[in-house]
Amino acid sequence: MLKKVAFTMYPIRDVARARDFYENALGLQAGSVGNQGERYWLEYDLPGGGCLALTNFIEDQPSATAGGTIAFEVEDLDALMARLKARGVAFRSDVIHSPVCRMAVCEDSEGNSILLHQLKPRANA
Numbered sequence: 649m650l651k652k653v654a655f656t657m658y659p660i661r662d663v664a665r666a667r668d669f670y671e672n673a674l675g676l677q678a679g680s681v682g683n684q685g686e687r688y689w690l691e692y693d694l695p696g697g698g699c700l701a702l703t704n705f706i707e708d709q710p711s712a713t714a715g716g717t718i719a720f721e722v723e724d725l726d727a728l729m730a731r732l733k734a735r736g737v738a739f740r741s742d743v744i745h746s747p748v749c750r751m752a753v754c755e756d757s758e759g760n761s762i763l764l765h766q767l768k769p770r771a772n773a
Contacts, residue, residue: 655691655699656718658760659708663688666702669757673735674720676700696721710758712740717753717761725750725766 660666663686670676670692679699680691690702700718708714722728725743729752733739740753740761751765 653698655701657701657703659706659710660702660704660758661710662758663704665757673732673737710760712755712759712761717763719763719765722764722766725752725764728764
């Protein structure tokens, strides 16, 4: 029986570049980090639960079109987009509006797709 999603994993090629992106551009803190020589497994535990793992242990190439995309809930989509664009981060979309959220798709330093997601305030029922 499935219990939960343990982690989402993305392949990386340049460990230092990926760490700079996730730790400095997105502000995540590395949790479990292990390596065997130049092969790394990095985990980022997210404040609201969940875990993102980055690794160069596998031969898969990073891809924005691989099918899976992690979606990060953010507090201020506009401010984060401005900060990331100032760092040269490529966005694959403008802000997308849905009935419940605003979101935008960008690429990490390795070319993987990331969806930034901000919930809209709920109307009082």
